[in-house]
Amino acid sequence: MVLGFPGRYTDVEAQARRIVVISTGGTIASRWQGTGFAADAPGREVLATAAIPQDITSEVIDLFNVNSPRLTSAQQLTLLRTVHQVLADPGVDGIVVTHGTDTLEESAFLLDLYHDDPRPVVFTGAQKPLGAEDGDGPGNLYDALLTAATVRDLGVLVVFDGKVHAARGTVKTQTLAADAFADPSGPPVGKVGFGKISILRRPQRPAPLPLPPADVTLPRIDMVMHHVDADPLFVETAVAAGAQGIVLVATGAGNATPEFVGAVTAAIERGVLVALTTRVQGGPVTEIYTHGGAVDLAAAGAVLTGTLRAGQGRSAVLAALLSASGVGERVSALRHVVGSAGLERGEAAAA
Template identity: 40%
Template sequence: MSYVHVIGTGGTIASRAEAGGSVVADSAEQVLGSLGLSTGVTTEDVLHINSFHLTFADLLTIHHAVHAACARPEVSGVVITHGTDTMEETAFFLSLLHDADKPVVLTGAQRAADLPNTDGPENLRQAVEAAASATMRGAGVVIGFEAEFHAARHTRKRHTLATTTFSGGTLIAQYHNDVLTRLATAVPYPVLDAPTADFAELNIPVIDAAPGSTAELFYAALASGADGIVLQGVGAGNAPPVFTDAVQAAVAAGVPVVLSTRVPTGPVAAIYGNGGGVTLLDSGALSAGQLNTYQARMLLAVLLAQKLPAGTLRARFEAQTL
């Protein structure tokens, strides 16, 4: 008999009100409650935190749990209950490493478990049913929210409070009237090797380039021993000219720099000189392509943990951003 394995990490879906604000309180088994599922489930709690507490070490813990579950022949799919704040990063991280045909569905809630209008139970019910369905074989890692299942890559949280908060990635499936409809399969990318334990110790700050900003924080990150830096530019990946020398200094010191954009959609593109994308990329920065800032940071972290030569790291990074 096959079943879905539910991995609990905490998040709003498991939170209840206390003095000082909602905090994680429920286990995965408690979150499941009495959903009236048509498939069998098992549960495992690997973390019990809000997702704004997540560390790289926690991501490794989640990956190991997912990998172990997918290796069991009786498991048809995996569901992860997770906070929405950083779900897009965890989902993308797992998608870089996922090499099984079994679906992995991340879900959660925007409204805490003790609110009368909580959205968690229905999101979880649909996620479990989707993970159990043969329809989702080969779907990879997806985020399931409000009856939609989006591929991890490019999906991001779009609203701080609305229950329809995730969009952007390939819409893989929809769930309406208790019917799951498969719509698409995301473009496959090379599966990366799982990072070593060194991944947990990486220091990769994000530096924002905006009107009036200087490169002082960039140089401070270098001085503090940053393993890599993500420079979030404006427009198609542009920054004040002071960042050109900073990028060159980092690259010369063997610290990779990724150039991303704060714009929600569209790629980094080499259009402008004098500090723009042409200048920064010519200075050695890696282009995030169409990845958002924090998914690009996650990709850089996975590759840095593999201790690759600079040229190999660049080639593998670029292969993930085409």
């Protein structure tokens, strides 16, 4: 096994590395149900499909077995606490989480916001179901195990199709293709191939948050998308339904209309935390335009999410709401979670 930084291969001794695999379902655990595929295979069956890298011992925790579109924030917090419980054992060298690809980016990023340990948590999954003749799950799982046993101080990672991605900014970019994940605003952290890992850069991450209390009440957080003829009624409806947070998925670099600015202003005056992202795949949200653009939305109090897109923007709002109770404290927490590093990286990519 090897670890290189930056962009170089270096030999690393890895004797009997102990990796815990947390199974949560997804395509990697899916089998035919008569009308379509659904997760139902336990983690030990998923792990049995993959070769185990040399000098690694593995054990499995079956936490959930769900298609990831059904995943809830409560289950994400259960996963978060399970990861921290596993890492409380100093004999564990790393964790692999097998997860459905549809919401993997949200779970990985949420866990990264709380990750305060040099040992890695590596998410992976598959685009083809368990037992497929040309399935990608076994290879992804092998690479994830190797990565979890080798790297340190990189936070939560996503390993897929031979690439190592930082949790922050990485999204699903392909519905079906094996190369399913990327950060549209930045390069991968590294690559995996021929039993070796090359680390090319070190992700910038904000200081980790303290774990939420076990008895926390989960807030309602809604997303509203702007488009031609979009109606701010949906912002108003979210507020009326009790939303404590709203993610506005705007156009361009974070633009909507004066009517949306009015609705966002009213929501913020009622204590709702509003994050501003964009439906554009890559580049930062930034203050350029007025007449309903990001200039006006930021002035109203919306927090720009930099290069974080909708799903991870929602995770950021969730973490901010769970970390503080006062309106001002929640805004500060969201700004911390979004982090200036993401903005700088996105601006550099856009330049």
